[in-house]
Amino acid sequence: MLIIIIIIPAVTLLSLRKEIGLKQTEESKVLFFYGNQDYRFSFVSPKDNLNSVVVKLKNISIKNSKPVYFRLLDNQDIVKQIQINGSNIGDSSMVRFAFAAIKDSKDRRYTISLTSPQTEKNEALGIHTDTLNHPVIITYHIPSSRLQLISDIYKNLGTKILTDKILLATWLLLFYVAVFLIRSLDI
Numbered sequence: 001m002l003i004i005i006i007i008i009p010a011v012t013l014l015s016l017r018k019e020i021g022l023k024q025t026e027e028s029k030v031l032f033f034y035g036n037q038d039y040r041f042s043f044v045s046p047k048d049n050l051n052s053v054v055v056k057l058k059n060i061s062i063k064n065s066k067p068v069y070f071r072l073l074d075n076q077d078i079v080k081q082i083q084i085n086g087s088n089i090g091d092s093s094m095v096r097f098a099f100a101a102i103k104d105s106k107d108r109r110y111t112i113s114l115t116s117p118q119t120e121k122n123e124a125l126g127i128h129t130d131t132l133n134h135p136v137i138i139t140y141h142i143p144s145s146r147l148q149l150i151s152d153i154y155k156n157l158g159t160k161i162l163t164d165k166i167l168l169a170t171w172l173l174l175f176y177v178a179v180f181l182i183r184s185l186d187i
Helices: 002-014 146-163 165-185
Strands: 019-024 029-033 036-043 051-059 069-072 075-085 093-102 109-116 125-129 137-141
Touching: 029 036, 029 069, 029 109, 036 137, 069 093, 075 093, 075 109, 146 165
Parallel strands: none
Antiparallel strands: 019 137, 029 125, 036 109, 051 093, 051 125, 051 137, 069 075, 069 109
């Protein structure tokens, strides 16, 4: 039984190719950008090997099919630049901007600039933000070590289980029921 609880998740984690870094999913409003107005925000990468950024964008009624530019800046220098077509953005959809991994990205402040110079005001694109204008964003990183990833996940899981009393009580109850059922089948 212990093997099922410990070994199978570890083997499953060995196939993980990306891990989540920064995750800000609270949203309350949409800010729009078009023409010469861009949308800029900064974030600190929590891990090395940053290789994609996902933001929640809005293309109202999917009217806009003009070029949209994603620029990842480090001290005002363009590190990565990606162009997509506005028609690739849904009416509120998570859009992934993937690029080659940035090896030494941990604890570095990056700025993202989203622009669409050819877009008119009536077909403006939006980005979902919270009340403080921080965007809905998720960063993904390539794990530097599979064993470290497994260790971190088990440490975090242990901490969360011990702090959540209801989850701990439920888990222990299910564990005891499973042990009781296994023993009763062996009779």
